[in-house]
Amino acid sequence: MTLFDGIVARTVNTPRLAVNILERSGDDPATPEERTVVFVHGNVSSALFWQEIMEDLPGDLRVIAVDLRGFGGTEPAPVDATRGVRDFSDDLRATLTALGLHSVHLVGWSMGGGVVMQYALEHPVRSLTLQAPVSPYGFGGTRRDGSRVTDDDAGTGAGGANPDFVARLAAGDTTADAATSPRSVFRSSYVSAEYATAHEDVWVASMLSTKTGDDSYPGDSVASENWPGFAPGTRGVLNTMAPKYFDVSGIVDIVVKPPILWVHGTADAIVSDASFFDLNQLGKAGVIPGWPGEDAAPPQPMVSQTRDVLEAYRAADGEVTELEIEGAGHAPHLDRPGVFRRALLQAIGYIKPRHDPAPPTEAIILKSED
Template identity: 70%
Template structure:
């Protein structure tokens, strides 16, 4: 793995699997929970994506980034998708237990945000930062209220992955010769047009750590009588987020509500109300033939669903800050690092600290009185 100066990696043995963890050189294991921040990456990525952010945070914090199973340097064990993302969240809990961390501030990106929402349903946390989060109702196949379009989640899960993209992951293709190469997908899907970085090779390397072995990415599928002809399977990454397996909307009813930061870009190609990764939206756009129409297969209103659920969280007494970054794609921590850093430090209680001198971020604060 390509590690930046100041970042170290180690394998943490847990009763569930061996987990790769990135840490900052010099961080103390004696740091209290209220100054401990744990980063969880998204789909087709790894903890390598968090290195810039980790190094940019104040030195008196303890910051860690965990590789989920099947990604980065963690073991590539099969994923039981019928448990939603619980294999992932249970792995995170086992890792934190092994490290002696009883609770912490959790930061999750995309699928990783779903993982930390599930974690918060099962274990106490100090705060949640949801970056470009998967909808609380999963990815694809639901109406605005979260109700499923079909009983077999047609058009969702492992069958929706592009086979050429999967093969290029397997082949560790670093080129940009095709739209389905990981590098091209990063440029088109992970960030907005105009993003520039000297670290693109590292981000592509991170994507290429994705295991495509049976039970990992993308997962299996079943035939369906509904358009587009397949439904969700029971193993693998993409099936963990199908609506029949995944629903963390119950977070709104948590008795103890940690503060939540929801940060997302307004031109996110992956998580939006008109996602280019939602097969129903692609059908509506004419990319996939035979689309049966809005009554049968509407595009999933992902951002609106998140706003609805977090609105209920706020109405029930929780504190939610929504920060929508104009012109930003799926990776605010890469594209708008100053705003991301400041918003994160605010939600973990670092407001006014000498190492957080940035001006206040402009955000929508959702409260019970809104």
């Protein structure tokens, strides 16, 4: 039983693939697009992770959560990593078109944040909510300005996945017997240490819906002469975020700029300026031997990169609100659901902010106690 009361799943057939979506059973399909919110999950997860926030949003909104290809109940079509995350964003476009939707509010988590930014580069969007998003320059292998550390993006992509974690995903491991068990990874990396829930089995089931292999998660890799000895291949999920294929910093230059809400937690273990999912950070910490030093293999300042790009977006007359939540992990919508809910309702214009709106050249930085 992975679906909550009032949440229903159905298949949307598109010219690209069959896509699984979650909806609320009482939502009106005729709801105007300005009150339609679409959620896009991150890596090693699915739409199931959005169910609590879907339940908690007002009933006069239409709320949809989409499974990306290879996750949840969506068709496990191969992922062409050389397109960055465009396979995912094109699938999202096809899904919304099949639903008769043109411009909606998009919420993207982690890799899903990259997907919705890519979507906004090519299609109209009413607002973007980015929760713990992948850096606009991808995952790993770049300096603060987005420049690539090596020509082949050594140390990024599928080769960085822990093989035991991948094997346990494929085997459907529901235990917490090892640090690499999906349940253990959820506890240590997705949420804060204080997080408690009655729904952990559902979240683990969501993780285990991930399709594994060279065409899915994590993808393929190739040998590299640069430390740590591998580089991204051309297939699969993790390679879509390699900097040679992924760069959505061009969002600064789109003509019609949707308002952006950026939500992130100070205890995020995955997306941070010192991420322990970044192999260069692991090398610097001595976890992986042979690290060649800061000049050759610097850790990626992921949060600082996102802030730089969003500050440039703001300077180009875009509206940005930053919500930094003290103590929250990689999934603020689970760690601090009330704070996340209110911020999202403000972002889509459903309720007014408690604070006076910031001038267009300034950020509003909210703390969890707000």
